[in-house]
Amino acid sequence: MADKQTHQDQLRAKPGRKAAENAVPSSVQVLDRSLKLLDLVASADGAALTELSDQSGMAPSTVHRLLTSLANHGMVTHDAETGAWTIGLKAFEIGNAFLRFRKLGTISRPFLKNLMELSGETANIGIEDGGDVVFISQVESHAPMRAFFRPGRRGPIHASGIGKAILSTWPNADIERLISPRPLTRFTGKTRDTLPKLLADIETIRARGWSIDDEEHTLGMRCLAAPIFNEYGEAIAGISVSGPAVRLPDETLAALGPVVMAAADGVTQAMGGRRDNSHTQTS
Known part of the structure; x- marks a missing residue:
């Protein structure tokens, strides 16, 4: 028994075992740094080293x-002529897997397209993620002056048509839990x-x-949005039209409201979802 214990102690004392144990944190650090770079590349239209x-x-x-x-795995690509690094095809395929899972992008x-044609303005789909709105799909207006949201762009939930449409389906207590720890950035007057x-506006949206x-x-830009629901009656996304305020006066917004709502309900039904009005309770 003593010989066996001594042998185990010798194994634990070998310097190489500590190095092997430290290999895991080192690998995690490399992964963290790689993912950070991937995020930076994805946020730019082309970034230099x-x-x-x-x-x-x-x-x-x-x-x-x-x-x-990352380039060897197709996650990023390098333009030798300009020196710019951009997102790779493999990263696009992986990101697209999320949309395939939800089927939201395709459906x-x-x-x-129909909403853009009916309104004449840019139509968008966005989801809530970590208290932000992330735009995942868009059909641009044909007008020379138009709204544009690059897919993958994040926006503040409290200053977004889609964000507020999603929040309007949450109980006030859930909204308070999300909003209270963070400052509500003032972008315009x-x-x-x-x-x-925000809660007063949410009450109006619910009604x-x-x-x-x-x-x-953004000064000069207006947006109108309605929520999209999953099979559990939970708002998982929003659909909107956005454009210059001069083309979206109050009377136009009032006429477009039911149109955008109908589009949201259409996507909900096509996904097998259902609108659950109980989610709009205030408590």
């Missing part, structure tokens, strides 16, 4: 090594930048059935 180094706080040699590894496409202002972003994020 020096920019990514500055933004990530990593040495250029480290950034280049990680980007090369909503004809509704977006019309931003609902306090919880009472009306659709939300309005009245130049609350």
Whole structure:
């Protein structure tokens, strides 16, 4: 028994065992850094190595090594002529898997096109993620001056038509839990930048059935949105039309409200979802 115990102690004492144990945290660090770079590349239309180094706080040699590894897996690609790094096809395929899982991107496409044609304005689909709105699909207006939201762009939930449409289906207590720990950034003089202002607007949205972003994020731009529900009656997304305020006066918004709501209900039904009015309770 003593010989067996001594042998085990010798195994634990070998320097190589500590190195093996430390290999796991090191691998995790490499993964964290790689994912950080991937996020930075995805956020830009094309980023140079020096920019990514500055933004990530990593040495250029480290950034280049990680980007090369990501490129080998098709996650990023490098333009030798411009030196820019952009998102790769494999990353697009992986991101698209989310849309295939929800089927939201494919199912909503004809509704977006129809909504754009009926309104003459850009139509969007967005989801809530971590207290933000993420735009996942869009059909642009044909007008020279139009709204544009790049797929993958994140926006503040309290200053977004889609964000407020989704929030209107939550109980007030859930909205307070989300909003209370964070500041409500004031983007314009019309931003609902306090919880009472936001909740008052939410009450109006519940009664009306659709939300309005009245130049609350960007002066000169208005948006009208309605929620999309899953099979459990939970709002998982929103559909909207966005455009210049001069083309979306109050009377136009009033006429478009039922149209956007009908589009939202159409996507909901096509996904096998259902509208559950009990989710609009205030307590």
